[in-house]
Amino acid sequence: MCDLAAIINIIGKETARLILGLIGVLIVVVVNALVLTWVERKVSGHMQKRIGPKEVGPYGLIQPFADGLKLLGKELLTPANVDKPLYYLAPVIVFIPVLVSFIVIPFDGFLQVKDINVGILVILAFSSLSVLSILIAGWGSNNKYSLIGATRSVAQNIAYEIPLLLSLLPVAFMANSLSLRDIVEVQRQGWFVWRWQFFAFLIYFIAATAETNRTPFDLPEAESELVAGFHTEYSGMRFALFFLAEYTNIFIASAIATTFFLGGYLGPVLPGIVWFFIKTYFLVFVIMWFRWTFPRVRFDQLLNFSWKILIPVAFANLILTGGILKL
Amino acid sequence: MHLADVVFIIILLITMAGALITVLSGSIIYALMGLIATMFGIAGMYVYLNAPFIAMMQILIYVGAISILIAFAIMLAGPMFKRPKEWTKPVKFISGAIAAIVSFVLFFTVVMRTEWSGIKAAEANMTTKDIGRALFDRFMLPFELISLLIVVSIIGAIMLALYSRKEK
DSSP: OOOHHHHHHHHOHHHHHHHHHHHHHHHHHHHHHHHHHHHHHHHHHHHTTOOOOOSSSGGGTTHHHHHHHHHHHSOOOOOTTSOHHHHHHHHHHTTHHHHHHHHHOOSSSSOOSOOOTTHHHHHHHHHHHHHHHHHHHHHHTTOHHHHHHHHHHHHHHHHHHHHHHHHHHHHHHHHTOSOHHHHHHHGGGOOTTTTTOHHHHHHHHHHHHHHTTOTTSOGGGOHHHHTTGGGTTOOHHHHHHHHHHHHHHHHHHHHHHHHHHSOTTOOSSSOHHHHHHHHHHHHHHHHHHHHHHSOOOOHHHHHHIIIIIIHHHHHHHHHHHHHHHHO | OOHHHHHHHHHHHHHHHHHHHHHHOSSHHHHHHHHHHHHHHHHHHHHHTTOHHHHHHHIIIIIIIIIHHHHHHHHHHOOOSSOOOGGGSHHHHHHHHHHHHHHHHHHHHHHHHSOOOOOOHHHHTOOHHHHHHHHHTTTHHHHHHHHHHHHHHHHHHHHHHHHHHHHO
């Protein structure tokens, strides 16, 4: 057996923590996606008076593994006229923000890969990379549906990034810190949803649903008009990477909402990590609930809603919070 | 060679490669990708200089907002798939070369004439709070001037959009 302690001594504690953390993150990403594909089908099934997957394993629990194996086994088709470097790059880039965001999320008092004092900025800065990958995918695919999907995604992202930022800022004001752990610790006196920031929570959640391209805001991949949107030309494991990233993005959006508004890992009796996952998966469930009960919005409605309602309200909330804090 | 030097060289290579792609590539989308790589390289340089806040702002603003806006503009304006490489024409090549040489000489003399002193340890540990305080205290005037500039450009953009609408 190789000596773990010796290795840690050579590369240093911080590096070892980072490497172990990244391995843990990769495991969480895959397990989370496996669980969520199953949950989503079950939720959608029951909401539409169907059953969902039930043949493979008890309650269809092994269905995600079967799907994963199928995707792994599929041939990686590359259409003839794609822009090759961009086409190959897109599924890789889509994973960068996912991995980076996990580094700063506090799962528990001590379970965090690295507490960076500008933690929330790290997540917000890198989350813009996912729209970049959609853009590259749409462009590189050399397909009209992909390109329209990518254009829509860019417009949507510009519109919803602003309320997203503006809804998180008042919380940072109140906590007087940009570090995610500090923000959780401040909430020992009460969650921010109930302490003045309920509207910020609503705005954040709507904007996050739009940022993760979920129904009712899933215009970049609207099936009825764009086939599959930006990932029309992707098959096999490349498609699976987009899929994994989508589910992980939902998880991250919910985890940030949990951290900022719902007290993160704080809670009685049960250990912190259990509380964290309960709250996060509840929000994930709510996002799925949206998907199977709301119709898709029209594109002008989508943009008008952000520019004319969400942004002014978020600004008003920000100014009010700042003013009251300084009184 | 220290590990820090290796990191520095990697960041430098990313920045330079991005800049070269931006200038030399025929496709406008590739140029944008090169620009984004350069922005990331610069952000990496800020991290290297122990200024994580500015690095994150660099990514948030230049990659997340400006580059995405450029992409949006490209898609609206009707992109050219294969653009001929115009810089091989003699007139353009010569004028470009003159511009490059003049700006290089200018930068070079400025860099060589400046007396570079190492960053003091106290200045290296700027927190977000320090940056905010400096912005609203010592650098208040430039800060306000920048916001004035932005207001002017917003008004200009609105005027342009209004006139083009009326003509239709």
